[in-house]
Amino acid sequence: MSTLLEVNNLTKSFRTGYRWMIPQYHRVLGPISFKLEEQQTMSVVGNTGSGKSTLAKILVGAEQRTSGQIILEGEQLEVKNHTQRCRAIRMIFQDANTSLNPRMRIGNLLEEPLKFATDMNKKDREAEVYNKLRQVGLLPEHAHFYPHMTSGGQKQRIAVARALMLDPHIIVADEALSVLDMSVRSQVINLLLKLQQEMGLSYIFVSHNINVVRHISDKVMVLDQGEVVEFGHAEQVFNAPKNDYTRKLLYTLGH
């Protein structure tokens, strides 16, 4: 297996103000280094304010890093190069109900990334949309629906389809499963696992449902106040946590 994503000494700081005209910074994340291999799933767990959402946002390029490197397949990802980034790494958002534009048909919603990032003609784009809809277990007819006409589980499937649109290598899911109902959640988990096997995707999961994390992930990273407390194989971390913080977290999250 080859290394797909390599992150070296990634940090993020926010400016908190000035003291004697000198800007003051507060570091919320890092330094973080990890490697992710093809067809692997990495999960990020931690309490609120531990910087797990910030990490996800930096990886997809929704936020800018302060320092560090992100290397994807031997190629360095620039801070501001969005076309390069959005093809390789895409994101599933927390709440599909609010992240889909209610005034656009699902077909147009899914077509949008193709319009911006590729030079396909209209016919090809349409074919691609139908193809992706079929892949996530919906029908091509759903392209003519508006988001409110579908159910919660279908909406999350559409969100997955949108993430798949540019054939990415990595999908970042920020709490994508926590708002779903029980029976729908297992359907979406099954879908994600199936897509991983078929397309060789890698996932980065941000979640606090320990049982789900344990089921789907190969590697687990535990964050506390922006720093990596523990990083290793999932079974190892859950069965024999080395760090006190990890133990406490596993206990409070009901394990």
Place this chain on the structure above:
Amino acid sequence: MPLLDIRNLSIEFDSPHGRIRAVDRVNLSINPGEILGLVGESGSGKSLVAKAIMGILNDRWHVSADRLRYNGVDLLSLSAKERRKLMGREIAMVFQEPKSSLDPNDTVGHQLHESLPTDECKVSFFQQKKWRNERIRGLLHQVGIRDHERVMKSYPHELSEGVCQKVMIAMTIAYKPRLLIADEPTTVIEAGAQAQIFKLFRKLNQLNEVSILLITHDLEHVESWTESITVMYCGQTVESGLTKHIFKQPFHPYTMALLQSMPHFDEMLGHKSQLTTLSGCVPSLQHLPIGCRLGPRCPRAQRKCVQVPQMQKSRGHYFSCHFPLIDDEEPS
């Protein structure tokens, strides 16, 4: 005698397609000092049941029941005034999103002031403020907020969701209710604080003998915090019984599917293997199937399922299914 006794509660509303029955003959009973979990997916009508108990449904909804008794008093025959009196004093409700239920224009301390009972204050007018402040401090300590000074001075947006929820609980227990209805108290709260809220409920239950109706959409939450649960699907009661019995041997295919759909690690389940799940999704209210509403999604459904199954009882464990998951041989 049960504290709350509900038999065949139906809640209907008029739509352009005729009258739709959103909640169909639900039975519930809560004994004094019991924690009952009401579990169901979104759209299963569990919040409607809670609102019907409180009497805060608006006029579009038609509530009918064979029996809706609180402590021997029939709630449906009470006048609005009598009911309102009962509502704040004896039955209290904790709502889903604490931040949107608190007044954003007012400090938390002042809102707690307003929620204190007026007739309990026995001191003279000049000492009232001191008495109230002490009372509020006591309430906040009771729900596990230690820095009461800061919390009382701050506005709801300055506090985290977990603390807001604790403040809401402090407000509800000011009147020392006998029944507390918690409508999805932990859905918007971060995972670490969820356990705290549940622990707080259990503490209230044990120390003050408050009965709690815990409404949630996640079966995982209720397993360790409730004594008995009722599972609802699309407005119908599917199964009810003691928590440990249901988790050990569910009789209804729906409960079984829910239990199997969450990955457990005491069972042998292959890493990254596909989970068992029900096909399809929850039907909308306009397109409810006839008979057993699980019918089209149920793996065991047969022709008989177009009739609504009767509630059956087996060893203190109620279920409504024509083809329950019971082994054919009689247990010895």
